[in-house]
Amino acid sequence: MSEQPKNFGFGEDETMLRDSAQKFFADNCSPDKIHSQVAHDPTIHRDIECIWDKNLWQQIVELGWTAVCVPEEAGGIGMPLVAAVAIAEEAGKAAFPSPLISTYAATFALKACGTAAAKAALGDIAGGTATTLAITNEKGSWESADTDVTVEGGKLSGTAYFVQDAKKADRFIVSAKGANGIGLYQVEASAEHLNLIADGIIDLTRDQAHIEFSGTDCVEVAAEGAGDVALDAAMPSILTIVSADMVGAGEWLLQTTTEYAKTRVQFDRPLGFFQAVKHPLVNVMLDIDRTKSLVYNAACSIDSGEDDTELNARMAKAQASEMAVFSSSRAVQFHGGIGFTWECYVHIFFKRQMHNHVLYGDAKYHRAKLADIVIGKAA
């Protein structure tokens, strides 16, 4: 086991990348703009839409963000995971509607496959092919062995559920069960015998779908028996990157609510004077800081090739999920009446946090997994 760097491996290159991400989102992704873009229709039975700015996606591809975690030999930049974590944090702070986080998740899965086909797919990601994982069954299981899709003779059948950013993706990485176990398969979004049914979801900043495969052509990126192994290997990175997005969203909620508590006057005092408001906001800050440190530790342990990456990543996601619920609920509560309305921007971040809260498992799920690792399976 190698010694971890004291600074989490967060050096000058990572700082520059983070600063440029901050500038990009400040220039292109203000809360005003996001709200007018994704929240134009408040009606509860609104048409299911996928709203995003493809032009911005093109720009971040040109900035190299999709190539950050793609190895150099596959045509990427090959930076450490902490670099992608820094970008994801800024994306969360901006509630950025894009397939970036999903494409990172697919990147990690493909990196764990170790096949020529996976390497080619990674090169495509570096070039801007939005790619997402289709690995969840109808019951919403996060276990790598659970899929409702089967593979036979190079064709996929069955349905994948809870596919993130599905309408934005150019390509899916699908887990499917064959005679010899679970494999991973690449399917183009434009493929025939593929029916994408968009889900009506609460989070306005992303889209989700279930995808029906009926004899759909596919390319194998991990052979039968190797697919669930690759997903298990990728899961610590996936949990870490999603948690980073949550840290960013949490920080936006904290800063925005704190600003409101400084300016909103009731009983002749700014709200923040009252300890019933001040102290819980401090608790939100404590929760965000815990999460942020655990996220950077998880990323750094993955970059350092340590053997306790699963432990570190599950701790990060468990803490991120607790923080997501707390930061978003306090933000609505302390904004008072206005915080309960559609016109206030808080609900955008509230909904993104609550979506992330359960995505890839909530806090209790990960603590149960951690207990199995640390204490041993219960008798």
Added chain:
Amino acid sequence: MSEAQRKDTPEQAEFRKYCQDWLAENHPGRPPVKLPQGALELSDPAALEWLQKWQKSAYDAGLIGCDYPVEVGGGGKDNCQDIANFEMQKAKTPYLPNIIGMGMAAPTVFFHAQDEVKAELLPKLLSGEHIWCQGFSEPGAGSDLANAQTFAERDGDNWIINGHKVWTSLAHFAEWMILLARTSKDDKYNGLSYFVVPIRENLDKGVTVRPLIKMTGETGFNEVLFDNVVLNDRYRLDDVGAGWKVAMTTLAHERGAGPIVTPSSGGMSLEEDESAQTSSVYALIDLAKQQARNGKTAADDPLIRDELMKMMIRSESFKQNQRRANVPPLVDHPMRIPLQFKLVATEFAQDLQQVAYEIEGAASSLYANDENAPASGRWPLAYMNSFGVTIAAGANEVQRNILGERVLGMPKSK
């Protein structure tokens, strides 16, 4: 070569080598008597005497007070105390007994006393020959420290002091006390003045030191009563009415946020490390494996497992926050993480020890005086003692005000 060593100036590198050589020759070895976890809990005079001998030898060798000027008994060096502290820690030395003297009294005396008073007091403070204690809190002035009512009345060149100080750790051994007293009833903050008082030589002249008994039944600190105690004006620090400003120097150094680095040693493992046994989540997991619950071991109960993992995550996040606090690009406000440490660490320990009650179940009712008490009754004892630290040094409610005001910029709650 460590990261710390790479940044050494030539003077620092030479000093580091000197410390290493001296410590290799002069480590005091194992204590002849049982030591408590920290200097504030010292009650055995033999333990104190042994620790004072250690402090004196390290002081004489120049490892303590090295950044103070020579005229006040220091070593006259620049930025060397950190190096001595690091090397003493690395050499696994015992802790220093005069903790309040060095951490709080010395910088305050140094920045606010007359020159001849500094030269009189600081050498024996730094050498540990004179133990110091702190007279700030009172029955009516806890978190609201500026409400102190102990009164000092001018009488020519002297002050006549009357009042009541509480929670005074080490007062039973102390020669000197730093004292915050009221010199005017007209103004809360500007009515305070700051003194240093030789309490030991006044024990039969109006000073009474009495042990306070904690809710656990243990003694640990004292109350100190002043009944017409006479103090010469030379022992006033800074101006009459400037006591609150002077107290801020004390408190800044207490929090490790003052300009002078406090001498500290440590690192020696104690024979029975009871505090580690009640502040570690792994100790709690071990306890859970030994206790029964609902027909299984407690460690197999899903709700207990969930609680244990919550505590493990908090423990790890504290460690990683300490790590991140030293990475400037990953911290948006320099005090954001350091100001959390006291609050987070003390609440973690308290909550951990509270979970132990649930794990022990019915047996958590048994105290240290019952031979059937699980783990010798140390978990419930630690839980009760944990309130000492969630209250002391600014109750955690005050810590949350400080974080909300200084870091988040919210308006002051007063």
